[in-house]
Amino acid sequence: MSNALPDPGDSAAAEAAVDDDAAASARTPRRARGQLRVEALLAAAAEVFAVKGFDAATMTEIAAQSESSIGSLYQFFRTKEAVADALLREQVDALWLRLDGLAERAPALATPDLAHTLAVCFVEFRADHPAFATLVERPGPPSPLVVGVRRKVRERVEAILQRHAPHADRKTLHAMAPVVQHVMKSAVQLRGDLEGAELKAAARELDAMLVGYLVAKLQP
Numbered sequence: 001m002s003n004a005l006p007d008p009g010d011s012a013a014a015e016a017a018v019d020d021d022a023a024a025s026a027r028t029p030r031r032a033r034g035q036l037r038v039e040a041l042l043a044a045a046a047e048v049f050a051v052k053g054f055d056a057a058t059m060t061e062i063a064a065q066s067e068s069s070i071g072s073l074y075q076f077f078r079t080k081e082a083v084a085d086a087l088l089r090e091q092v093d094a095l096w097l098r099l100d101g102l103a104e105r106a107p108a109l110a111t112p113d114l115a116h117t118l119a120v121c122f123v124e125f126r127a128d129h130p131a132f133a134t135l136v137e138r139p140g141p142p143s144p145l146v147v148g149v150r151r152k153v154r155e156r157v158e159a160i161l162q163r164h165a166p167h168a169d170r171k172t173l174h175a176m177a178p179v180v181q182h183v184m185k186s187a188v189q190l191r192g193d194l195e196g197a198e199l200k201a202a203a204r205e206l207d208a209m210l211v212g213y214l215v216a217k218l219q220p
Helices: 006-058 059-065 069-074 078-109 113-126 132-134 146-164 170-193 196-220
Strands: none
Touching: 006 059, 006 078, 006 113, 059 069, 059 078, 078 113, 078 132, 078 146, 078 170, 113 132, 113 146, 113 170, 113 196, 146 170, 170 196
Protein backbone atom coordinates (compact mmCIF):
# COMPACT_ATOMS: atom_id res chain seq x y z
CA MET A 1 0.00 0.00 0.00
CA SER A 2 1.43 3.38 -0.99
CA ASN A 3 2.10 5.95 1.73
CA ALA A 4 2.55 8.76 -0.81
CA LEU A 5 1.13 12.06 0.29
CA PRO A 6 -1.60 13.60 -1.92
CA ASP A 7 -0.30 16.09 -4.43
CA PRO A 8 -1.33 19.61 -3.33
CA GLY A 9 -1.59 20.51 -6.99
CA ASP A 10 -4.26 17.87 -7.51
CA SER A 11 -6.25 19.25 -4.59
CA ALA A 12 -5.96 22.80 -5.88
CA ALA A 13 -7.04 21.71 -9.35
CA ALA A 14 -10.06 19.92 -7.93
CA GLU A 15 -11.04 22.95 -5.89
CA ALA A 16 -10.63 25.16 -8.96
CA ALA A 17 -12.83 22.82 -11.00
CA VAL A 18 -15.52 22.98 -8.31
CA ASP A 19 -15.25 26.77 -8.26
CA ASP A 20 -15.55 26.89 -12.08
CA ASP A 21 -18.63 24.67 -11.97
CA ALA A 22 -20.19 26.84 -9.31
CA ALA A 23 -19.40 30.01 -11.28
CA ALA A 24 -20.88 28.50 -14.44
CA SER A 25 -24.02 27.50 -12.54
CA ALA A 26 -24.32 31.02 -11.19
CA ARG A 27 -23.83 32.58 -14.64
CA THR A 28 -26.53 30.44 -16.27
CA PRO A 29 -29.51 31.98 -14.43
CA ARG A 30 -27.93 35.41 -14.80
CA ARG A 31 -27.74 34.88 -18.57
CA ALA A 32 -31.33 33.66 -18.60
CA ARG A 33 -32.48 36.70 -16.63
CA GLY A 34 -30.47 38.96 -18.92
CA GLN A 35 -32.07 37.37 -21.99
CA LEU A 36 -35.53 37.88 -20.54
CA ARG A 37 -34.72 41.52 -19.85
CA VAL A 38 -33.49 42.01 -23.41
CA GLU A 39 -36.65 40.39 -24.77
CA ALA A 40 -38.80 42.68 -22.62
CA LEU A 41 -36.85 45.74 -23.76
CA LEU A 42 -37.17 44.80 -27.43
CA ALA A 43 -40.88 44.09 -27.08
CA ALA A 44 -41.30 47.53 -25.52
CA ALA A 45 -39.19 49.12 -28.24
CA ALA A 46 -41.38 47.49 -30.90
CA GLU A 47 -44.46 49.14 -29.37
CA VAL A 48 -42.80 52.54 -29.06
CA PHE A 49 -41.36 52.51 -32.59
CA ALA A 50 -44.70 51.38 -34.05
CA VAL A 51 -46.56 54.25 -32.38
CA LYS A 52 -44.01 57.07 -32.41
CA GLY A 53 -41.78 56.22 -35.37
CA PHE A 54 -38.00 55.99 -35.17
CA ASP A 55 -37.17 59.68 -35.00
CA ALA A 56 -39.70 60.58 -32.30
CA ALA A 57 -39.06 57.54 -30.11
CA THR A 58 -36.72 58.02 -27.16
CA MET A 59 -34.69 55.70 -24.96
CA THR A 60 -36.62 57.06 -21.95
CA GLU A 61 -39.94 56.01 -23.51
CA ILE A 62 -38.62 52.55 -24.34
CA ALA A 63 -37.40 52.05 -20.77
CA ALA A 64 -40.72 53.28 -19.37
CA GLN A 65 -42.72 51.02 -21.71
CA SER A 66 -40.75 48.01 -20.47
CA GLU A 67 -41.09 49.16 -16.85
CA SER A 68 -37.29 49.22 -16.60
CA SER A 69 -34.87 51.88 -15.48
CA ILE A 70 -33.05 53.87 -18.13
CA GLY A 71 -29.82 52.46 -16.67
CA SER A 72 -31.02 48.93 -17.35
CA LEU A 73 -31.74 49.84 -20.97
CA TYR A 74 -28.29 51.41 -21.41
CA GLN A 75 -26.72 48.31 -19.87
CA PHE A 76 -27.78 46.36 -22.96
CA PHE A 77 -28.08 49.05 -25.64
CA ARG A 78 -25.93 52.15 -25.78
CA THR A 79 -28.00 53.96 -28.42
CA LYS A 80 -31.46 54.03 -29.95
CA GLU A 81 -29.87 52.80 -33.20
CA ALA A 82 -28.54 49.75 -31.38
CA VAL A 83 -32.03 48.99 -30.05
CA ALA A 84 -33.49 49.37 -33.54
CA ASP A 85 -30.86 47.10 -35.11
CA ALA A 86 -31.40 44.37 -32.50
CA LEU A 87 -35.17 44.57 -32.94
CA LEU A 88 -34.86 44.50 -36.71
CA ARG A 89 -32.69 41.37 -36.55
CA GLU A 90 -35.27 39.71 -34.35
CA GLN A 91 -38.11 40.59 -36.72
CA VAL A 92 -36.09 39.60 -39.78
CA ASP A 93 -35.62 36.16 -38.22
CA ALA A 94 -39.41 35.93 -37.94
CA LEU A 95 -39.73 36.89 -41.61
CA TRP A 96 -37.28 34.17 -42.62
CA LEU A 97 -39.31 31.61 -40.68
CA ARG A 98 -42.44 32.71 -42.53
CA LEU A 99 -40.84 32.59 -45.99
CA ASP A 100 -38.98 29.35 -45.32
CA GLY A 101 -42.22 27.80 -44.11
CA LEU A 102 -43.88 28.84 -47.36
CA ALA A 103 -41.00 27.29 -49.31
CA GLU A 104 -41.65 24.02 -47.50
CA ARG A 105 -45.32 24.12 -48.48
CA ALA A 106 -44.77 25.40 -52.02
CA PRO A 107 -44.50 22.01 -53.80
CA ALA A 108 -47.94 20.98 -52.54
CA LEU A 109 -49.70 24.27 -53.38
CA ALA A 110 -51.58 24.89 -56.60
CA THR A 111 -50.10 27.86 -58.47
CA PRO A 112 -53.11 30.15 -57.81
CA ASP A 113 -52.93 29.28 -54.10
CA LEU A 114 -49.22 30.09 -54.05
CA ALA A 115 -49.96 33.43 -55.70
CA HIS A 116 -52.69 34.22 -53.14
CA THR A 117 -50.30 33.40 -50.30
CA LEU A 118 -47.47 35.51 -51.72
CA ALA A 119 -49.81 38.44 -52.38
CA VAL A 120 -50.68 38.77 -48.69
CA CYS A 121 -47.42 37.54 -47.17
CA PHE A 122 -45.90 40.97 -46.47
CA VAL A 123 -49.27 42.42 -45.48
CA GLU A 124 -49.79 39.75 -42.83
CA PHE A 125 -46.19 39.96 -41.64
CA ARG A 126 -46.36 43.73 -41.17
CA ALA A 127 -49.67 43.39 -39.36
CA ASP A 128 -47.94 41.04 -36.92
CA HIS A 129 -44.86 43.29 -36.69
CA PRO A 130 -46.07 46.91 -37.00
CA ALA A 131 -42.64 48.36 -36.14
CA PHE A 132 -40.97 46.62 -39.08
CA ALA A 133 -41.72 49.34 -41.63
CA THR A 134 -40.37 52.01 -39.30
CA LEU A 135 -37.14 50.08 -38.80
CA VAL A 136 -36.60 49.31 -42.48
CA GLU A 137 -37.52 52.79 -43.71
CA ARG A 138 -35.48 54.83 -41.23
CA PRO A 139 -34.26 58.18 -42.58
CA GLY A 140 -30.93 58.24 -44.34
CA PRO A 141 -29.15 55.69 -46.51
CA PRO A 142 -30.28 52.11 -45.89
CA SER A 143 -28.02 50.23 -43.50
CA PRO A 144 -26.10 47.15 -44.67
CA LEU A 145 -28.59 45.11 -42.63
CA VAL A 146 -31.56 46.54 -44.55
CA VAL A 147 -29.81 46.09 -47.92
CA GLY A 148 -29.07 42.50 -46.95
CA VAL A 149 -32.70 41.90 -45.98
CA ARG A 150 -33.96 43.04 -49.39
CA ARG A 151 -31.47 40.81 -51.18
CA LYS A 152 -32.27 37.80 -49.01
CA VAL A 153 -36.01 38.29 -49.52
CA ARG A 154 -35.44 38.02 -53.27
CA GLU A 155 -33.37 34.88 -52.75
CA ARG A 156 -36.10 33.31 -50.64
CA VAL A 157 -38.82 34.24 -53.12
CA GLU A 158 -36.73 32.61 -55.84
CA ALA A 159 -36.35 29.51 -53.65
CA ILE A 160 -40.14 29.39 -53.17
CA LEU A 161 -40.66 29.53 -56.94
CA GLN A 162 -38.04 26.83 -57.50
CA ARG A 163 -39.63 24.53 -54.94
CA HIS A 164 -43.02 25.06 -56.53
CA ALA A 165 -41.87 24.66 -60.15
CA PRO A 166 -38.66 22.59 -60.22
CA HIS A 167 -39.10 22.10 -63.97
CA ALA A 168 -38.90 25.85 -64.68
CA ASP A 169 -35.83 27.48 -66.19
CA ARG A 170 -33.57 28.79 -63.40
CA LYS A 171 -32.75 32.02 -65.23
CA THR A 172 -36.45 32.72 -65.66
CA LEU A 173 -37.09 32.13 -61.96
CA HIS A 174 -34.19 34.40 -61.07
CA ALA A 175 -35.70 37.17 -63.21
CA MET A 176 -39.17 36.57 -61.76
CA ALA A 177 -38.12 36.83 -58.11
CA PRO A 178 -37.72 40.63 -57.92
CA VAL A 179 -40.96 41.10 -59.87
CA VAL A 180 -42.87 38.97 -57.38
CA GLN A 181 -41.11 40.72 -54.50
CA HIS A 182 -42.27 44.12 -55.73
CA VAL A 183 -45.84 42.89 -56.22
CA MET A 184 -45.74 41.70 -52.60
CA LYS A 185 -44.52 45.15 -51.52
CA SER A 186 -47.25 46.79 -53.64
CA ALA A 187 -49.87 44.93 -51.61
CA VAL A 188 -48.54 46.71 -48.53
CA GLN A 189 -48.48 50.07 -50.32
CA LEU A 190 -52.12 49.69 -51.34
CA ARG A 191 -53.10 49.53 -47.69
CA GLY A 192 -51.33 52.80 -47.09
CA ASP A 193 -53.02 54.53 -50.02
CA LEU A 194 -56.56 53.13 -50.01
CA GLU A 195 -59.23 51.94 -47.63
CA GLY A 196 -62.66 50.37 -47.57
CA ALA A 197 -64.23 49.23 -50.83
CA GLU A 198 -61.47 50.81 -52.91
CA LEU A 199 -58.83 48.83 -51.07
CA LYS A 200 -60.72 45.55 -51.41
CA ALA A 201 -61.22 46.07 -55.14
CA ALA A 202 -57.58 47.02 -55.73
CA ALA A 203 -56.32 44.09 -53.60
CA ARG A 204 -58.43 41.68 -55.67
CA GLU A 205 -56.93 43.10 -58.87
CA LEU A 206 -53.40 42.78 -57.53
CA ASP A 207 -54.07 39.21 -56.47
CA ALA A 208 -55.53 38.36 -59.88
CA MET A 209 -52.52 39.93 -61.58
CA LEU A 210 -50.07 37.80 -59.58
CA VAL A 211 -52.14 34.66 -60.16
CA GLY A 212 -52.15 35.27 -63.92
CA TYR A 213 -48.42 36.00 -63.96
CA LEU A 214 -47.41 32.88 -62.02
CA VAL A 215 -49.79 30.60 -63.91
CA ALA A 216 -48.48 31.88 -67.26
CA LYS A 217 -44.83 31.53 -66.23
CA LEU A 218 -44.83 28.39 -64.06
CA GLN A 219 -47.47 26.01 -65.32
CA PRO A 220 -46.20 23.73 -68.09
